[in-house]
Structure formats: structure tokens, C-alpha cells
Amino acid sequence: MLIQNGSVFYDGGFHQKDIRIRNGVMEEIGPCLTAGDEEVVDASGCLVFAGFLDTHIHGCNGSECNEGPEAVRKACALLPNYGVTGFIPTFSLPDAETVRRAVQGVRAAKGCPGAEVLGMHLDSPFRYRTIAYYNIKVPPTREYTLEMTDHDLSDIRIISCAPELPGSMEWFRWITDQGVVGEVGHTECTADQVKEAADNGATLLNHFYNGFAPMDHHVSGALAGGLLEDRMYAQLTCDGIHVAEAFVKLTVRAKGIHRVVPVTDCSQFLGMPEGRYMRRDKEVIFKDGAARDPNGKLVTGAHPFDENMRTLRSMGFSLEEIGTMCGENPAKSIGETHRGKVERGRKGDLVLMTPDLFVQKTIMDGKVVYDRERDKLVLRHHDILIIGGRPCAS
Ligand SMILES: [Zn+2]
Structure with missing residues (x-):
């Protein structure tokens, strides 16, 4: 998965960077990474944090x-x-x-x-x-x-x-x-x-x-x-x-x-x-x-x-x-050195948020497990679940 155009919280500040996740791990972080045949997520307008x-x-x-x-x-x-x-x-x-x-x-x-x-x-x-x-x-x-x-x-x-x-x-x-x-x-x-x-x-x-x-x-x-x-x-x-x-x-x-x-x-x-x-x-x-x-x-x-x-x-x-x-x-x-930071080699878990800190997407191991737009749609469609009560896709 390639996450492009986000404002990434990196080294204590926000920077325009792309993040490539491969095999569940952040493999590459840098400006303007080229997409291969992987899934691309456009994070334009979003803040990007580690999970x-x-x-x-x-x-x-x-x-x-x-x-x-x-x-x-x-x-x-x-x-x-x-x-x-x-x-x-x-x-x-x-x-x-x-x-x-x-x-x-x-x-x-x-x-x-x-x-x-x-x-x-x-x-x-x-x-x-x-x-x-x-x-x-x-x-x-x-x-x-x-x-x-x-x-x-x-x-x-x-x-x-x-x-x-x-x-x-x-x-x-x-x-x-x-x-x-x-x-x-x-x-x-x-x-x-x-x-x-x-x-x-x-x-x-x-x-x-x-x-x-x-x-x-x-x-x-x-x-x-x-x-x-x-x-x-x-x-x-x-x-x-x-x-x-x-x-x-x-x-x-x-x-x-x-x-x-x-x-x-x-x-x-x-x-x-x-x-x-x-x-x-x-x-x-x-x-x-x-x-x-x-x-x-x-x-x-x-x-x-x-x-x-x-x-x-x-x-x-x-x-x-x-x-x-x-x-x-x-x-x-808690001594977790594999999480908590956008950094090469750490786990491919990311959160995309609006500038006012509402979650747009949650990504785990390079897969989208929560998508605000998609899940809103599902909530409306089935009309059975209480606020926030929808289990994430697995
Ligand atoms: Zn308590």
C-alpha cells in the first residue's frame, strides 16, 4: 500500500511525505514516491499519525x-x-x-x-x-x-x-x-x-x-x-x-x-x-x-x-x-519500539485524520480497517447499529 500526499507526523513535526507499507511494515518514507502495482490511498488534506x-x-x-x-x-x-x-x-x-x-x-x-x-x-x-x-x-x-x-x-x-x-x-x-x-x-x-x-x-x-x-x-x-x-x-x-x-x-x-x-x-x-x-x-x-x-x-x-x-x-x-x-x-x-511512530521499519499501522482530528481512515498492516465514508454508508444502509458500534472490517 502507498499512502500519498498526507501531512505526516514525523520527527515531532508535520511534513508532506508518502509512506509505502509492504509486508505489514513501513518500508519507505519520502516525498513523491512512485506507485507500483500496490493499492494507493490518497491522504490529501489529512494528518497522518502512527496507529x-x-x-x-x-x-x-x-x-x-x-x-x-x-x-x-x-x-x-x-x-x-x-x-x-x-x-x-x-x-x-x-x-x-x-x-x-x-x-x-x-x-x-x-x-x-x-x-x-x-x-x-x-x-x-x-x-x-x-x-x-x-x-x-x-x-x-x-x-x-x-x-x-x-x-x-x-x-x-x-x-x-x-x-x-x-x-x-x-x-x-x-x-x-x-x-x-x-x-x-x-x-x-x-x-x-x-x-x-x-x-x-x-x-x-x-x-x-x-x-x-x-x-x-x-x-x-x-x-x-x-x-x-x-x-x-x-x-x-x-x-x-x-x-x-x-x-x-x-x-x-x-x-x-x-x-x-x-x-x-x-x-x-x-x-x-x-x-x-x-x-x-x-x-x-x-x-x-x-x-x-x-x-x-x-x-x-x-x-x-x-x-x-x-x-x-x-x-x-x-x-x-x-x-x-x-x-x-x-x-x-510500555517499551513498544515497533509502534508509536512513523519511521522506516515500524509496523504499518496509520491513522488518517482531518485537521480537526476526526478519524478518516485507520490502516493496519497496510490494510484499511476503518473508513469513515464507507462505514457511514454501511451504518445508514443497515440502520441497526448504535453510534460507533460497527465492527471494523477484518
Ligand atoms: Zn481505570
Whole structure:
């Protein structure tokens, strides 16, 4: 496939370049490449990014990824509609057994068509801060970690842990040695403990601000520690709901544009119509991209990845800054060197967007898996599917 005439996000800026994809890989990048007998995609008027990765997503399309292989398949099918070509199913569950079942479900969905599952993110198994539904504190151990994963860490990408729990520093060293990203989250720890976690290998902050004790200027807390810790990436839910605009800007200013990783943290409601739902036996009202309890407290979000890019744009970030944060940083934060950037030799996954950041086409391995024009037509034709609910072509 040859993608011509696009404004390609390349080396931190936008440049008129063509991209040739062969055997699933970006083989050639340059001006005015000559078409051979391959398929040609005209990207005139479009911004072209490497396929986006969502490293913190619980579900979409009516299901949570911990509910079994079918839920994962639905996510794989839907996410290319938003430019996401790889994602990390994320679980926040009460105990080792429920995590283990969720892990098995994702493994059973391996290889399904659509966005690629890049492993799993165990969000908050070792938490200190009381979170919704689960208020127990589980100290991190190797045994518990292996129990959750059926003694197989090969597809576990990220595990979060509160640094104030006993044994956490030894655990961070061990989990890093296993090739898993050690992440600080769901914590009330001190700034010094964040630094100590980084000294012991932790490189990521779990959906920053959410799950952390709020800032108190009398206390050297985890949020201040996270802002000051240059060795750590900060996941940030940039939907304009989870984290207020001023805190998004503060994070980017403190940590720098290369250390902020936008995530959706979205849930089963992404792609669903607004209304009242039952979630874990509790009533929630889904409206304007957020699910709230009847008292108005935020329960979970449902903004897709590309919408968060538009939200960042409306906050005043430049397209270059958004390209860096949304395009490159997620891959870097999990050590993916084959994705996240338009570069010769990397995976042939691309997203073509309008200048105001609406996805026009998503390409995986040199094949169009989502086409806004085509899929709009299909939606109108069959008239059966909810917004965004059409599985991508495989
Ligand atoms: Zn989450």
C-alpha cells in the first residue's frame, strides 16, 4: 500500500511525505514516491499519525474486557473506528481469582480481528487508597502476582502498586526484572516513596490524579512526587472530565510533553446510547460521555481516544504536542519500539485524520480497517447499529 500526499507526523513535526507499507511494515518514507502495482490511498488534506495505542481501557461496546473473550473481541472490532490499533485491556477487580479469570478470558481472545491486544494492565491489585467497590488493601507479593496470572507474566504489560504497602520496593524490583512495567497508583504515599519506587524500577503513574490522595500543600504527597519524578510517565485521562483542564496543563508543564501519556480509561459505555444502566449492581446514568451515580458522582468515562485528542486541542495544545503525547508516548511508556511512530521499519499501522482530528481512515498492516465514508454508508444502509458500534472490517 502507498499512502500519498498526507501531512505526516514525523520527527515531532508535520511534513508532506508518502509512506509505502509492504509486508505489514513501513518500508519507505519520502516525498513523491512512485506507485507500483500496490493499492494507493490518497491522504490529501489529512494528518497522518502512527496507529494510536490506548494503554488504559476497561471496555467498550457494552462490555468490560474482564467479562470474557467476547468482550475483548468487541473491543478489538470497535477501537479502530477511533484510530486505536493496539490496546491494553485493563482490569480493576477485587481479588486474585477474579483477575485470573479475566486474564484467561483475554488469552482466549488472542488473535481476534481488529485492534491488537498488546497484553494486559492489572490496575490496582495492590492498592492502598480505598477505591470504588473495593476497600481492601492487598500487599504486593510474588505469590499473589503469579496466582493472578496463572504463573505466566509473558503477556502482562503493566501492574500497579501503592508504594506505601509493605514489600512494595522489593516487588517493584522483581516485577521490573520480569519485563513488566511497574506502576504507581491507588495510593496515599509520600513524594519520597514515589521517588523510592522509581529508584526500584517503577516507570509509570496510573491515571494520574485519579486514585491518588488529593493535593494538600502542607503534605509532600504522591501527586507532588509524581509531578517531580522525571523518570516516570504519567497516564492522564484527557477527556475533560476525569482531570480538570488546569491539572492537565500543570502536568504537561511539570513533566514535559514527552512524559504525559493520554489514556481513555473508558468503559463499557463507549459506543453505547445514553441512558440508565446497572453496573456492578448499582445504578448509573450515562450522559455526555460520563457515567455517574444518581448523586452525580463520576463512576466511569466513555470518551474515545480521538475525542480526547480534540479535547486536548480545545485546551490549547498544538497538533505537534498532541502528536507527541497521543502518538508517541503511549508506545514509549510500555517499551513498544515497533509502534508509536512513523519511521522506516515500524509496523504499518496509520491513522488518517482531518485537521480537526476526526478519524478518516485507520490502516493496519497496510490494510484499511476503518473508513469513515464507507462505514457511514454501511451504518445508514443497515440502520441497526448504535453510534460507533460497527465492527471494523477484518
Ligand atoms: Zn481505570
